[in-house]
Amino acid sequence: TTDPEMARAFVRAAAGRPIVVVALSREDPLASGPKSVDLMRESGAVRPVLFFAVRPTEGDRRLLAAKVRAGGAIWVPGGDQRLLPERLGRDWWRREVLPHLRVYGGTSAGTMAACDPM
Numbered sequence: 001t002t003d004p005e006m007a008r009a010f011v012r013a014a015a016g017r018p019i020v021v022v023a024l025s026r027e028d029p030l031a032s033g034p035k036s037v038d039l040m041r042e043s044g045a046v047r048p049v050l051f052f053a054v055r056p057t058e059g060d061r062r063l064l065a066a067k068v069r070a071g072g073a074i075w076v077p078g079g080d081q082r083l084l085p086e087r088l089g090r091d092w093w094r095r096e097v098l099p100h101l102r103v104y105g106g107t108s109a110g111t112m113a114a115c116d117p118m
Contacts, residue, residue: 002036002077002107007043010105014073017103019048022064024087025079025109029054032077040075048075056087064088065096074101078108085113 011019019040023033029052040048051067053060068074074097076084085093093113104114 002039004039004043006105007039010073010075010103011040011043011045013105014045014103016046018067018070018072019045020064020067020072020074021048021050022074022076022084023050023052024056024084025077025081025113026083027080032079036075036077053087061088061092061096065100068097068100071102073103073105076104076106076110076113078106078110081109081112084109
């Protein structure tokens, strides 16, 4: 489980930015995504949104990149650290998301997705 204070600190750091929960680190993204959205709400986020797709399309990627470039904060729950880069593309993630992030948080495999090398 995620320490509630860590989640509250993330929401404070987001400072009102839209929070996108990127739930791509589990075989079934719905296993952790909705719980993470609830955690963000309980921690003070106004309208966190869930981003998940077992097989993201180019349109899904564009939507996520637009949210990040618009200043959105990203929360990535834990799971299997290989799944997020496999689903979005390691090069795409490094090029379209990581350089544009302002606020990033997550747990376990979710935090590994922000490391280079992962």
